[in-house]
Amino acid sequence: MTPAVSVALPTGTVSVPLIWNHADDPEACVVLAHGAGAGPEHPFLDGFAARCASTGLTVVRFPFPYVVAGRRLPGPAAHAVATWRTVFEAVRGTASGLSIIAAGKSYGGRMASVAAAEGAISPDGLVYLGYPLHPPGRPDRPRTEHLPLVEQPQLFVSGTRDPFVDPLTDLEAAVAACQDAQLQWVEGGRHSFETAGGPRDASVVGAGITDLARAWISARSRW
Numbered sequence: 001m002t003p004a005v006s007v008a009l010p011t012g013t014v015s016v017p018l019i020w021n022h023a024d025d026p027e028a029c030v031v032l033a034h035g036a037g038a039g040p041e042h043p044f045l046d047g048f049a050a051r052c053a054s055t056g057l058t059v060v061r062f063p064f065p066y067v068v069a070g071r072r073l074p075g076p077a078a079h080a081v082a083t084w085r086t087v088f089e090a091v092r093g094t095a096s097g098l099s100i101i102a103a104g105k106s107y108g109g110r111m112a113s114v115a116a117a118e119g120a121i122s123p124d125g126l127v128y129l130g131y132p133l134h135p136p137g138r139p140d141r142p143r144t145e146h147l148p149l150v151e152q153p154q155l156f157v158s159g160t161r162d163p164f165v166d167p168l169t170d171l172e173a174a175v176a177a178c179q180d181a182q183l184q185w186v187e188g189g190r191h192s193f194e195t196a197g198g199p200r201d202a203s204v205v206g207a208g209i210t211d212l213a214r215a216w217i218s219a220r221s222r223w
Helices: 043-054 077-092 107-117 168-176 202-218
Strands: 004-009 012-017 019-021 028-033 057-062 099-105 125-129 154-159 181-186
Touching: 004 077, 012 077, 019 043, 028 043, 028 077, 028 107, 028 202, 043 057, 043 202, 057 077, 077 099, 077 107, 099 107, 107 125, 125 202, 154 168, 154 202, 168 181, 181 202
Parallel strands: 028 057, 028 099, 099 125, 125 154, 154 181
Antiparallel strands: 004 012, 019 057
């Protein structure tokens, strides 16, 4: 499998490594992007990817160029879209006719939605794990204008105590405005789906979120 891809940016070419979790008999392939504050090997994504692979979904993770460069803050959105395009095309060329789902935690999911809205990627569906609807405490700054332009099915998985989607009715309205979208609430979940009295291990939490999205992904597979 492809170990890395070269992403051409206005600032130069960046080598972006790909992390594969292979399913034995894959039903589909999930391309999974990380959140703004953590790279692709965060325990939450480790747990999500491992659970996917054990249930028949191959997963490909990758870092955005700012992580490769050792920076903490995301670069321009165009850089993230270019990375999504390059990674998606590489995976599509390797995935042997499998359905491809574009997924991401927070920022990574939002950048997947932007890439899909712009036509840079054409997945069989998109899964957002904690979509950052707006900055915490700033519902007046929604990040939703592009969502109705996404033609592919979309699944929003969000916690009911996530400050990025408070008030919850704003996310419900954003989902309703999409062409084809569903919303799965995690009762009591915060932005990383941690809940009061729930497991503290982020990898366990990530594995649990996989189970919520699994049936939706399976319905969009060509297996």
